[in-house]
Amino acid sequence: MLPNLSHQIIFYGPPGTGKSYTIKQIMEQFGMAEDNVFRTVFHPEYDYSDFVGAYRPIMERLENKEERLNYKFIPGILLRSYVEACMQDDPVILVIDEINRGNCSAIFGDFFQLLDRNSMTGESQYSINVPLEMSEFIKEQLLLEEDEEHLKLAFPSNFYIFATMNTSDQSVFPVDSAFIRRWSWRYQGINYQDASNFYIKVMEEYYSWEDFLRKINAKIYSITESEDKQLGNRFIMPAGNSAVIHTQSFVEKVLFYLWNEIYKHEDSSIEDYIFKYTNHINELEKEEIEFTFSQLFGEDFEGILKGFMDYNEVSMVDVKDEELEIEEEFTEGLLFGYQPKPEKEIPIDTILYFSSYDIKAIGLYKGKAEEKRKKHTILVQKGSQMVLNVKKGMQEGNHKIRERLIAEGIVERREDCYEFVRDTLFDTPSEAAGVIGGNRVTGTTVWKSEDGRNLNELMGKKK
Secondary structure, three states: OOOOOOOEEEEEEOOOOOHHHHHHHHHHHOOOOHHHEEEEEOOOOOOHHHHOEEEEEEEEEOOOOOEEEEEEEEEOHHHHHHHHHHOOOOOEEEEEEOHHHOOHHHHHHHHHHHHOEOOOOOOEOOOEEOOHHHHHHHHHHHOOOOOOOOOEEOOOOOEEEEEEEEOOOOOOOOOOHHHHHOOEEEEOOOOHHHHOOOEEEEOOEEEEHHHHHHHHHHHHHHHHOOOOOOOOOOOOOOOOOEOEEOHHHHHHHHHHHHHHHHHOOOOOOOOOOOOEEEEEOOOOOEEEEEOOHHHHHOOOHHHHHHHHHHHOOOOEEOOOHHHHEOOHHHOOOOOOOOOOOOOOOOOOOEEEEOOOOOOOOEOOOOOOOHHHHOOOEEEEOOOOEEEOOOOOOOOHHHHHHHHHHHHOOOEEEOOOEEEEOOOEEEOOHHHHHHHHOOOOOOOOOOEEOOOOOEHHHHOOOOO
């Protein structure tokens, strides 16, 4: 089982907040095999037969090479992932993107009842009888020899369903309250700190993606009185490790969305209208000119775009070469959206970092340049957990730190883990990760206790 995670979670929020990315990071945190992850996307035409399975016509080739039409039960992705979970003990996850774009009650059908899980075991509280053709398929796959024609089916404890939902979608099916009650709901908000790593390039100038989001989202909220239509920090992402959002991508995705979904039918005279650009007549005079989305494909589109940034007061920034690429060490493996408020005030240069084992929460690390890496300490909060058996290759120093944490009473043994019983500071994210889970290790690790002593002082060594 996946510790401290509900068996059915819907990640919801504005578009582009990294909901699918968060699910991907959870899988990476637990080292899940790709074969144990099944994916599908709901849409208005998606139905029970697609999701669960149904008899379908197929062409069969006979021994004499003739073909004939036959009917065979073809399992849907729900049944395939269920069978996979029954065949092993490792977690199996079914991922449903855009879950509210389909008629959920009709798509799940009688499997809806299996969403009721036992809080202790994680298994379905109730079972359902399945049709004969489905029973035969399951028996064949699991090598069962039951005499009964109809099997009773229930979700096992290692079977998880994660889904995403854009709350801004308009052409969607309503989700009824009975369906809602059977899921845990995780709000994925806009992470402006993550956005601060990226820049919009117009001609040879760079503009802050974070500042753009803050300025435009404030105007969107003023018009719609809703966060659902706002732009998420990962609404658009550069290719590879680049930190630069190029003009064409910015226009075709970001500005198209703003024009088509928000401003197309808005009165251009309102204060929060954004599709205007500033034209500087001379050093003292300037004019504000309206433009349409189609003008962004003309010859002077870059000039219009620069004027657009000027009109909306988006900050132009000086960017160093080393800031044009993102260090994946600090972006991969971080779970966006789970940022709890600490019970006590912590230094501004401290990042929340929770164990990858229990995935309670992980703070975000900017990680643009080497020198910034050394300016942060990592607070592992009380209640975070360490795995009992760390991965191979964990360095000697990290083993000693774990032993010291145990000896000092910083962590205590639980049935299946070690748990921090008080807040603990580490010097870098990789050091904390190395000690907690062995998934990232470094050479010298400095640990600080609550009273400010570091590891060397605790061990009686000189600084």
